[in-house]
Amino acid sequence: MDFSLDQEQLALRDAVRRYCEGTYPAHERGNPEGPELAATRWRGLADMGLLGLPLPAELGGSALGTTEIMLVSQELGRSLGGMGFVPAVVMAGQLLAEAASPDISGAWLPRLAEGHARLSVALSMPEARGDFTRPAVRAERRASGYVLSGHKAFVLEAERPDLVVLAARTGAADGDPDGLTMFAVNTALAGVRLVPYRTLDGRECAQLHLDTVQVDTSALIGNPGEACGLMRLTADRGIAAWAAEAVGAIEALIDLTAEHLKTRRQFGAPLARFQALQHRVADMLMRLEMARSLACAAAVAVAEAPDSERRRFIDSAKGYIGKAGREVGNAAIQLHGGMGMTEECRVGHYVKRLMVLDQLFGNATDHIERLAARIAAG
């Protein structure tokens, strides 16, 4: 592998960093966004060209790759910004561009890129821990299309998305990778009900209830009954981008902690003079650079590696970075002392975001277990 970055990629990173510094003021990071602010910032991401980043040019996108997604996600992670970017663009957007009917991709992706539509994904249930074979929605074939019924607990990072990508069972039983079918469901359809709520990082989320919702065949993504691979790829793209987002958050926590240790004085000296604290900071930095290395590897693997290799990189990245995020978060709170426990201090907001990222699509332990199962299988 070669992780070299070119000048255009560096320029994109720097532009997004500047944008985030202006858009997400340091003392407000992590505060919940009301609907108006969320909408303004969504359009802001569109104006930066980020909502079309990986989409084909003919659909209003810039056709950039996973390296650019990684760099952007990292900057968004540093500023706790970009709500909706990963589910809408990295997961739903790329999937629709590749596997949806022209009706759907042609209608929705240009609007996504312009910031006029909110998209989301609903892939995971609370008890599923990254097992995508239990979708909790059934789809029955009808002459004109499909009828969907069921429930999704996590419509990610959007309260009222216009379009939700989800999987349903069209055959076989739960636990079976066959018989899964993906749909793009317009939330304006009869029988669709969204119940908004917030996750612990203050971000938008929703439950989705589907009560005999009729969709026509253009809502199909990929081939009926064969969605498992597509879902896995979509999830892995999300995991790779979240890995980069977590790296950005870890980096921000280290900056906040270093600043605090240099300014806060006890026993007549800055805290930075105390070796016990220095060594905790050194461990945080080591975790950061190792995590960033795996985030890079996950990004290239998602783009280029064969399936089995991709799984190894994704499981390793999710497993390592989940744990690294927790360790750095815990250390950052500890080194900030009592202030680290307050709502006013931004440290806790980064910690909460890292907690959410760890638990999405299977946490660190779940992914290490998957690696372990493959080791046992030889």
Add this chain to the structure above:
Amino acid sequence: MRYRYTAEDEAFREEVRRFIQENLDPELKRKVELGLRLDRADYVKWYNRLYERGWATPNWPKEYGGPGWTHLQRHIFDEECQLAGAPRIIPSGINMLGPVLMAFGTPAQKERYLPAIQRSEIWWGQGFSEPESGSDLASLRTTAVRDGDHYIVNGHKIWTSYAHFCEMLFCLVRTDPNAAKPQEGISFLLIDAKSPGVTIRPIRMLDGGVDLNEVFLDNVRVPVENLVGEENKGWSYGKYLLGHERTGIAGIGSCKQQLARARKLAATQRAGDSTLLGDPAIRMRLAELEAELLALECMGLRILSENQDLHTPGVEASILKVAGTELRQRIYELLLDIAGPQALPFSEEAVQTGLDPALPVEELYAAVAANTLDVRKVSIYGGTNEIQRNLIARAVLA
């Protein structure tokens, strides 16, 4: 960023693989894979093959007789060597002194010593540490006093690897006891280990090995042409050398080799009706270490790539050193746990040859305990991991 190697790199990997297959003696490979002790003849046998192929000094540039490989080619070479069970490169001459001589040596020193290092004719021992100067190396007390065309050296060095089969030593010595700062009065001297007044005493270590030595220097006469660079500038040459050492001592290849060994042992070791690979606790530890190793490996590759985001440029070698050595120690602890009671029977004979009919265990386990004890050294040498953590922290806190 790219996942795949280029066709040229893949062809290079194939070439290296074929070379090792054709040239690595199976008995030597067995010794390396079982973690048995190697002697000088074992190393020289392998190094001579590498020399004939022009690969004896993988990190040297072409102008000094190295292969002039790219960073990536060096990585591929190391990886293939370790996966195939080839002996490691002993760093003192090739990776430590070599680069110092190239950067600061006189033409005569380069001409005399660099080819001899390549041909494994002259082996070098490092004389830096002293009994009273470990992490605080600048406090060293060995003195060198100018006497005509010679320095007269007196002092006591310790932890010199392989000094018992070295021809030469490179030492840090104090040439100006009155310098304003302790770092300023130090010089870098090359000393013939056979000179009158040099006494080498092996130190027996926890694992029974005797690779480390004390070196006593008693009125040793060293010609002034053996001074490297300028007098009293030795500290900066020593730092330059340690910078080269640290990246290597992350031991990424060794971690890979030993984790593969752990996997193999776990698959061999019966536990009830299954093997230890069926034990969820062992399997989880293996998986966790594999994820960390992948992180370390990617970190190593990332440092070689262009335009990287490094939060604290300049301390990446320290980060690799700490992360790599601590990972290696945990891998050996897992190896020990996998071996379990099979690690208990112990004899010098078994650690040397893998075979001791008196012991009730197979050769696979002969050196596991000795290796696990030996690897405690890696977080101590090359600047302790605590010193490295000081350096890493300083990069953000200073």
